[in-house]
Amino acid sequence: MDAEKHASYSQEKKDVDTTDIPTVAEMKKSIDSNVVCDTDAIDPGAAKRLLRKIDLHVYPILFVVYGLSFLDRINISNARIQGLTEELELYGNRFNIALFVYFVPYILLEIPSNMIIRKVRPSLYLSSLMFGWGIVNMSMGFVKTYPQLVVLRFLLGTLEAGVIPGIIYLTSMYYKRHDFQVRMSSFFCSVVVAGAFGGLLAYAISDLDGHRNIRAWRWIFIIEGAVTAFISLIAAFLIVDWPSQARFLNIEEKALLSRILAEDGGDEARMDTLNKHAYWLIFSDWKIWLGSLIYLGMGVTGYSLVFFMPTILVEFGWKAREAQVHSIPVYAVTAVAMILVGWISDRCKHRYGFIMLGCVIATVGYGILLGQEGLSRDTKYGALFLASVGGYIATPMALAWLANNVSGHWKHAFSASIQVTIGNIVGVVAANIFLDREAPRYTTGYGTALGLNWLGGIAATALFIGLLIENRKRDAGERDYRLRQPVEEVRNMGDNHPSFRFTL
Numbered sequence: 001m002d003a004e005k006h007a008s009y010s011q012e013k014k015d016v017d018t019t020d021i022p023t024v025a026e027m028k029k030s031i032d033s034n035v036v037c038d039t040d041a042i043d044p045g046a047a048k049r050l051l052r053k054i055d056l057h058v059y060p061i062l063f064v065v066y067g068l069s070f071l072d073r074i075n076i077s078n079a080r081i082q083g084l085t086e087e088l089e090l091y092g093n094r095f096n097i098a099l100f101v102y103f104v105p106y107i108l109l110e111i112p113s114n115m116i117i118r119k120v121r122p123s124l125y126l127s128s129l130m131f132g133w134g135i136v137n138m139s140m141g142f143v144k145t146y147p148q149l150v151v152l153r154f155l156l157g158t159l160e161a162g163v164i165p166g167i168i169y170l171t172s173m174y175y176k177r178h179d180f181q182v183r184m185s186s187f188f189c190s191v192v193v194a195g196a197f198g199g200l201l202a203y204a205i206s207d208l209d210g211h212r213n214i215r216a217w218r219w220i221f222i223i224e225g226a227v228t229a230f231i232s233l234i235a236a237f238l239i240v241d242w243p244s245q246a247r248f249l250n251i252e253e254k255a256l257l258s259r260i261l262a263e264d265g266g267d268e269a270r271m272d273t274l275n276k277h278a279y280w281l282i283f284s285d286w287k288i289w290l291g292s293l294i295y296l297g298m299g300v301t302g303y304s305l306v307f308f309m310p311t312i313l314v315e316f317g318w319k320a321r322e323a324q325v326h327s328i329p330v331y332a333v334t335a336v337a338m339i340l341v342g343w344i345s346d347r348c349k350h351r352y353g354f355i356m357l358g359c360v361i362a363t364v365g366y367g368i369l370l371g372q373e374g375l376s377r378d379t380k381y382g383a384l385f386l387a388s389v390g391g392y393i394a395t396p397m398a399l400a401w402l403a404n405n406v407s408g409h410w411k412h413a414f415s416a417s418i419q420v421t422i423g424n425i426v427g428v429v430a431a432n433i434f435l436d437r438e439a440p441r442y443t444t445g446y447g448t449a450l451g452l453n454w455l456g457g458i459a460a461t462a463l464f465i466g467l468l469i470e471n472r473k474r475d476a477g478e479r480d481y482r483l484r485q486p487v488e489e490v491r492n493m494g495d496n497h498p499s500f501r502f503t504l
Helices: 002-016 024-030 044-088 094-100 103-108 110-117 122-142 146-160 163-172 181-208 216-238 251-266 276-283 286-315 320-348 352-370 377-404 409-423 425-433 443-475 480-484
Strands: none
Touching (some): 044 094, 044 163, 044 251, 044 286, 094 146, 094 425, 103 110, 103 146, 110 122, 110 409, 122 146, 122 163, 122 216, 163 181, 163 409, 181 216, 181 286, 181 320, 181 377, 276 409, 286 425, 286 443, 352 377, 352 443, 377 409, 377 443
């Protein structure tokens, strides 16, 4: 019996490799038995200290990384009103094509990227990608023709593809499910900070127009790309690796983290081996597909506003430099709303209602913008606040909600990448719905955004009902038959395990 147990354990270690959080049993083998014990209650004080330590080391640098990723993705919208359009002749649908070509590799490479990051150190992987896209972004400041711009945008999408799914996967390995939303919302504020900072920076850079015979729009790419490349060198030492590799945690803290996550439902509901059965459980999981539709629907606001807000504000009557500045308050209010709603969501241990709240707020904003004829500039400006707040508070909620409701390393890896892959299809849509010929009303843009917003709302309602029913069936023992499957399948079924309960 001992030999059989040892063989099973050895096979598990081979599958898990060095990138997994150790189970409680594994941690007990590597530390003194009086440090951790299954029967000991977790010290709340120690757990809080550990959480604060993780917060300090995990999110700050990732906030910067994703903020710069988003800034380098959207700065083309700031460059557009600083002379890019005229110099490269981006008339007709050329600007829209330059936007959407980014998403072709960005969408296709997200799942492969998470399969790679699963096997390597995230710190080296993410910082290498960051350095690459910084150089590409800087190179856009030297393009001479429209085709050159399109090629560089394609390369930018290639290098940024693995960033957000990798970050979601990595951070979800450090937190309990109901500690995750406020952190995901706070992290996603990097997007709105990038939008606000992009407008402010573009405003400042406009003074460099003509310096060294270089136009302002070129300085935007050159300066922001150089900053990204430089910070990537620092990020290589600051980005955390998987918990079992984390240099900032000692062995006792790793054991405590393992116990905390196991108590949250992560020890029995594991998926550490990627085999045929695991693939079936992943790709047949209706939660992943509904969660992806939610992210797709809610994500339209983020992409459409950051790509076109400077142009929309110019259409409201502000000059280019004034438009850059007026985008900042929209992002600032949105950031505060995201953090507040995320904090309340974690306190309530609930997601669905807050996603629908965002859906309703965005609907009011888009409704006003669709009926903007005869309205004052201030009213239309206020509607942008509503559309932004509603869309942005729901987007990170969609990401965290799915992450809350899957379990196991491979399930997390695939669910995050599938969700972001499908969700980012909306980037292609957002890049093509604000048409120059429809200015200043942009009926197609606002109407499509409103429709997709409610596609996300319907998908969220379906997911909520499905999870509610599934929890009740598990409470009634209607899923206990799964425990009669072969032991290797029971130990590798992830959230299909009857002990796992879903977050509503």
